[in-house]
Amino acid sequence: MDYKNLLYSVDENNIATLIINRPKAYNAINAETMGEIGHFFSKTAPKLKGIVGVVVTGAGDKAFVAGADIKAFLTLDNKKAQKLSKQGHLAYNHIENFDKPVIAAVNGFALGGGCELAMACHMRIAGAKAKFGQPEVNLGIVPGYGGSQRLVQLIGKGKAMELLLTGDMIGAEEAHRLGLANHVVPQGEEVAKAKEILLKIATKGPISIAKTIELVNLYFNKKKDGFKAEIEAFGACADTKDFKEGASAFIEKRKANFTGK
Ligand code: CAA
Numbered sequence: 001m002d003y004k005n006l007l008y009s010v011d012e013n014n015i016a017t018l019i020i021n022r023p024k025a026y027n028a029i030n031a032e033t034m035g036e037i038g039h040f041f042s043k044t045a046p047k048l049k050g051i052v053g054v055v056v057t058g059a060g061d062k063a064f065v066a067g068a069d070i071k072a073f074l075t076l077d078n079k080k081a082q083k084l085s086k087q088g089h090l091a092y093n094h095i096e097n098f099d100k101p102v103i104a105a106v107n108g109f110a111l112g113g114g115c116e117l118a119m120a121c122h123m124r125i126a127g128a129k130a131k132f133g134q135p136e137v138n139l140g141i142v143p144g145y146g147g148s149q150r151l152v153q154l155i156g157k158g159k160a161m162e163l164l165l166t167g168d169m170i171g172a173e174e175a176h177r178l179g180l181a182n183h184v185v186p187q188g189e190e191v192a193k194a195k196e197i198l199l200k201i202a203t204k205g206p207i208s209i210a211k212t213i214e215l216v217n218l219y220f221n222k223k224k225d226g227f228k229a230e231i232e233a234f235g236a237c238a239d240t241k242d243f244k245e246g247a248s249a250f251i252e253k254r255k256a257n258f259t260g261k
């Protein structure tokens with residue numbers, strides 16, 4: 001399917017890349033783009049046969065995503081804003097719950113809804129010039145796409161509170177120090193690093209990868225017991241051919257050949 005504000009491709013190693021493509025607006029996400037992101041992760045990506053994961057990045061050399069599109073903000077009222085926020089939550093939840101790893105390659109500004117997009121991904125690779133922040137308080141609003149929750153999950157309450165209340169932007173090194181960025185790489189090498197990690201994950205058992213993503217996400221789900229789910233997932237994995245293969249390969253001192261069964 002063709003999108004108006006997104007570009008996607010799948011490379012020779014079966015890694016999908018999704019580009020948020022509104023470079024003139026620093027890839028700011030309007031409602032249409034958010035709808036497309038939700039559609040990509042719920043409808044298109046699950047049908048991309050055999051992909052091992054997705055890299056998300058921004059078009060151009062300035063921004064990953066500079067936030068929700070502020071130009072559409074002036075007409076918002078309570079009802080419209082809640083609708084927009086719910087649309088963002090839904091789309092980003094599709095990313096967080098995607099059964100294959102999704103890595104944000106942060107190539108510039110990741111602010112507001114852009115930082116929230118990066119945080120919904122399973123990992124973040126920061127280029128040296130990346131800037132992260134939740135500047136919503138500068139506009140007299142709060143994060144709308146999960147930032148008040150995911151930032152606390154990733155960096156802890158004290159630092160998250162400071163960034164959310166001051167609206168300060170931080171650079172790649174500080175983001176790395178705080179645990180917001182998994183790695184910092186020279187500018188322009190973010191996608192390559194993300195793909196290197198995905199290639200490593202591609203050698204593992206796909207069922208165990210999908211279950212691990214689910215389990216880690218469950219830690220933050222207040223309605224479900226992640227420990228109980230882990231016991232069940234451990235049992236379910238034991239019934240797979242991949243588990244027998246992985247354990248046999250270790251014992252036989254050879255590389256495992258996983259089939260996803
Ligand atoms: N929405 C709409 N347009 C945006 C944008 C945004 N979030 N961020 C940048 N742009 C546009 C600018 O309007 C400008 O377009 P024009 O050339 O047509 O005027 C273009 O991108 C380049 O921006 P600047 O000229 O401002 O570039 P700069 O290098 O001087 O500054 C910047 C870059 C620091 C990212 C600055 O653009 C900025 O502060 N942007 C807004 C960041 C922000 O507040 N994001 C949070 C939005 S609220 C949100 O996201 C809520 C939520 O959680 C849902």
